[in-house]
Amino acid sequence: MKTIDLRSDTITVPDEGMRKAMYDAEVGDDVYGEDVTVNELQDLASSLTGKQASLFISSGSMGNLIPQFIIPERGSEVIAHRDSHIFHYELSSMAAVAGLMPRPVDGKDGKLTLESVKNAMRPEIYYMPKTGLIEIENTHNAAGGTFYTTEELKALHGFSLSIDVPIHMDGARVFNASATSGVSVKDIASCCETITFCLSKGLGAPAGSMLCGTAEFIAEAKRVRKMFGGGMRQIGILAAAGIYALKNNVSKLEADHIHARMIADAIRKSEILTLVNENISTNIVYFTAAEGCSLKTAAEKFHENGILISGDSSVFRIVTHLDVSQEDIERVCRFIENLKIY
Numbered sequence: 001m002k003t004i005d006l007r008s009d010t011i012t013v014p015d016e017g018m019r020k021a022m023y024d025a026e027v028g029d030d031v032y033g034e035d036v037t038v039n040e041l042q043d044l045a046s047s048l049t050g051k052q053a054s055l056f057i058s059s060g061s062m063g064n065l066i067p068q069f070i071i072p073e074r075g076s077e078v079i080a081h082r083d084s085h086i087f088h089y090e091l092s093s094m095a096a097v098a099g100l101m102p103r104p105v106d107g108k109d110g111k112l113t114l115e116s117v118k119n120a121m122r123p124e125i126y127y128m129p130k131t132g133l134i135e136i137e138n139t140h141n142a143a144g145g146t147f148y149t150t151e152e153l154k155a156l157h158g159f160s161l162s163i164d165v166p167i168h169m170d171g172a173r174v175f176n177a178s179a180t181s182g183v184s185v186k187d188i189a190s191c192c193e194t195i196t197f198c199l200s201k202g203l204g205a206p207a208g209s210m211l212c213g214t215a216e217f218i219a220e221a222k223r224v225r226k227m228f229g230g231g232m233r234q235i236g237i238l239a240a241a242g243i244y245a246l247k248n249n250v251s252k253l254e255a256d257h258i259h260a261r262m263i264a265d266a267i268r269k270s271e272i273l274t275l276v277n278e279n280i281s282t283n284i285v286y287f288t289a290a291e292g293c294s295l296k297t298a299a300e301k302f303h304e305n306g307i308l309i310s311g312d313s314s315v316f317r318i319v320t321h322l323d324v325s326q327e328d329i330e331r332v333c334r335f336i337e338n339l340k341i342y
């Protein structure tokens with residue numbers, strides 16, 4: 001029985017075309033700025049996001065930490081939704097490395113609202129912390145892949161400009177946001193000063209993220225990347241996978257979204273499982289077991305049937321991605337609809 005791995009969209013492996021692009025890549029020493037493939041990827045990221053410059057970095061976490069390190073004054077606050085990846089899954093790096101204070105706020109579906117941000121503003125009293133950065137996660141992982149509408153982004157950006165606090169977008173999955181909304185990544189990114197996006201999630205590259213912003217910011221980001229030990233040499237091999245991903249895999253994201261909705265429909269039909277995020281707009285589905293039904297047993301049943309899911313003692317997560325086919329998804333749906341564990 002084939003194992004269907006739905007734990008995350010990070011588990012994809014490079015396909016033949018991507019491996020060939022990696023094999024053929026022209027490389028050089030990127031610390032000297034001499035890797036032409038890295039330079040090509042950085043130019044491509046700048047044109048896709050509409051930003052002046054871009055930097056190839058190791059991960060989404062680094063893409064969030066570098067702006068946190070550069071932009072706000074030490075001791076200032078970072079406003080973000082309380083369920084943000086930066087607060088829960090990045091080892092408190094904003095405090096440990098960047099000297100910043102988390103300012104978690106509420107918001108609907110993992111999204112900041114104008115009201116939530118306005119309410120988090122401190123009075124200008126000298127002994128109170130300043131707001132140094134507003135962070136937007138788009139799509140939002142813990143809320144089930146929700147995305148910001150253009151109106152929501154514009155409202156937040158208008159306000160941030162009026163108070164002179166930059167917005168950083170954790171766009172680890174911003175191409176999913178773009179695919180589902182029909183709004184270009186460039187238009188989405190026009191509502192933030194800096195943006196990071198991942199090549200190694202839904203886009204299917206083996207490693208790497210991009211950080212994009214003004215030329216001045218990226219010049220400093222390059223210094224900080226080196227300071228964090230992230231200056232690498234002949235990484236055109238990885239950059240080639242990123243270029244391949246951006247050129248070939250963006251158009252495949254919508255299939256992941258359709259697959260996630262198929263799984264959500266199967267969960268709706270199940271007497272055992274209950275959806276947590278009712279609206280499935282991208283590729284993440286959270287669900288739980290109905291009352292009286294053991295979550296542990298439900299998880300075991302998935303695993304016994306060759307379906308890997310992630311989750312803790314209260315909630316499960318399924319993330320659809322490039323390496324699962326329509327046929328795989330149909331098998332998962334049949335399994336969910338027929339699941340009996342009482």
Ligand SMILES: Cc1ncc(COP(=O)(O)O)c(C=O)c1O
Binds near residue numbers: 058059141
């Ligand atoms: C929304 C979001 N931001 C950032 C990251 C961090 O990415 P990485 O694992 O590449 O550090 C993730 C990883 O899952 C994520 O989901």
